[in-house]
Amino acid sequence: xxxxxxxxxxxxxxxxxxxxxxxxxxxxxxxxxxxxxxxxxxxxxxxxxxxxxxxxxxxxxxxxxxxxxxxxxxxxxxxxxxxxxxxxxxxxxxxxxxxxxxxxxxxxxxxxxxxxxxxxxxxxxxxxxxxxxxxxxxxxxxxxxxxxxxxxxxxxxxxxxxxxxx
Numbered sequence: 538x539x540x541x542x543x544x545x546x547x548x549x550x551x552x553x554x555x556x557x558x559x560x561x562x563x564x565x566x567x568x569x570x571x572x573x574x575x576x577x578x579x580x581x582x583x584x585x586x587x588x589x590x591x592x593x594x595x596x597x598x599x600x601x602x603x604x605x606x607x608x609x610x611x612x613x614x615x616x617x618x619x620x621x622x623x624x625x626x627x628x629x630x631x632x633x634x635x636x637x638x639x640x641x642x643x644x645x646x647x648x649x650x651x652x653x654x655x656x657x658x659x660x661x662x663x664x665x666x667x668x669x670x671x672x673x674x675x676x677x678x679x680x681x682x683x684x685x686x687x688x689x690x691x692x693x694x695x696x697x698x699x700x701x702x703x
Contacts, residue, residue, distance in 0.1 A: 573696045581689035588682040595675050599635050602668045606633035606651065610659035617657050630654075638669045 609617055624630035633654050641647030641662075648662035658665070 570696050570699065574693050577689045577693040577696070581686050581693070584682050584686040584689065588679055588686060591675060591679040591682060595672065595679060598668070598672045598675060602638055602665065602672060603633065603635060605660045605668060606638055606658065606665045607655060608659040609655065609657045613657075620657055633665075635669075635672075638665060639673065642666050642669050642673070 609621060620630065624632065631654055633651065637654070638651075641650050644650060647666055651658065651662040651665055
């Protein structure tokens, strides 16, 4: 299905038509390699800025997931105090790591697992799982922006080679 779907797509390079690319390869004077490289540089700058912003947001979101998952709040103050003693001072209770939270996203009993690790969590397990899913989506967007930026650089190098007659 993916192969069939990909074959139906028409690749577009920064708004350049297939005709403009043909003129560039044939070294037609009406096609400027510098103009193409300029467009690619602009696109790469936009993608790089987006990737930097996503990276900062990603670090913040991971910290928020961990804070949510390890926060403690309960009307039973004696139980909370004992739990915190066991977890923080004696290290007899585990803390939720980001890897564990992502594992809970993939698990059919992830909500129950989160409740077992932190029975006094202030956020419901569904909120923690939803936040972890948001981080996964953001990391996917970050990877795509970095990949597209790298492909812009590679394409600009190829256009430069074609434009210079190499």
